[in-house]
Amino acid sequence: MFGSMLPGIGGLDLEPELSSAIGPLSENIETLAKIDLALGQRHQVRAVNEHTYCDEQGVIQFLRNSLLSGAHKFSPQSTQIAPPEFLSLFGGCLNYAHELICIGYGFGDRHIDEQIVEWLSFASDRRITIINPGIQGCPSRFAHLDEQVSVCSESASDYFSRLRQTPEGIQAKAFRALRARNRERLRKSLLESS
Numbered sequence: 206m207f208g209s210m211l212p213g214i215g216g217l218d219l220e221p222e223l224s225s226a227i228g229p230l231s232e233n234i235e236t237l238a239k240i241d242l243a244l245g246q247r248h249q250v251r252a253v254n255e256h257t258y259c260d261e262q263g264v265i266q267f268l269r270n271s272l273l274s275g276a277h278k279f280s281p282q283s284t285q286i287a288p289p290e291f292l293s294l295f296g297g298c299l300n301y302a303h304e305l306i307c308i309g310y311g312f313g314d315r316h317i318d319e320q321i322v323e324w325l326s327f328a329s330d331r332r333i334t335i336i337n338p339g340i341q342g343c344p345s346r347f348a349h350l351d352e353q354v355s356v357c358s359e360s361a362s363d364y365f366s367r368l369r370q371t372p373e374g375i376q377a378k379a380f381r382a383l384r385a386r387n388r389e390r391l392r393k394s395l396l397e398s399s
Contacts (some may be wrong), residue, residue: 296320300327308336308361312344325350336364360385 237256244257244265255267299305299320312318312335325331325347333347334355341358343351357364362381366373373381 292316292320296324299324303328303331305331305333306336307333308364310335311337311339312346318344318346322346322350325353329353336361 241257257265257267260266295317302324305321305324307321310317321333325333332353332355334357335344336357336359338358338360340356342356343354347354362384366378366381
């Protein structure tokens, strides 16, 4: 737990207990965004693809957004920067979880899907929740495990808003609705141009 990182902004628990609810996690993400903004305003600089925060000693630290893409990211013939150990680490860490929440994942990577299927198959009390507006039902690779699969065909922001412990303000709701309309307009224009 990091204490008071910036004046006017509370602490941020970067390692919530496994049993904690997601509502506080979404509020921690909002706090992280406020910290990014406050540090950027104070130092007149913004980090791209990273989240900044001050540790207990007041030293600025960075959390990098990591995104791995492409079908061959773990193939020995690929030049992708992902070390093959990532895949075994993923499987190993997954075994400690009883619930997996996948946000935005499209279930198109066989090597990931196989690990998730193996994890779900090991114990009938394990659950996966899929948050993706483009997925309407249980992915075909998981059909035999459909009782352990929940699908929320909504955006991540809608999902997290639903789980908030404190009500979302009118301005935040309006801003989120505006972003959703703009995303939909952009999506339609991209589909029309292709």
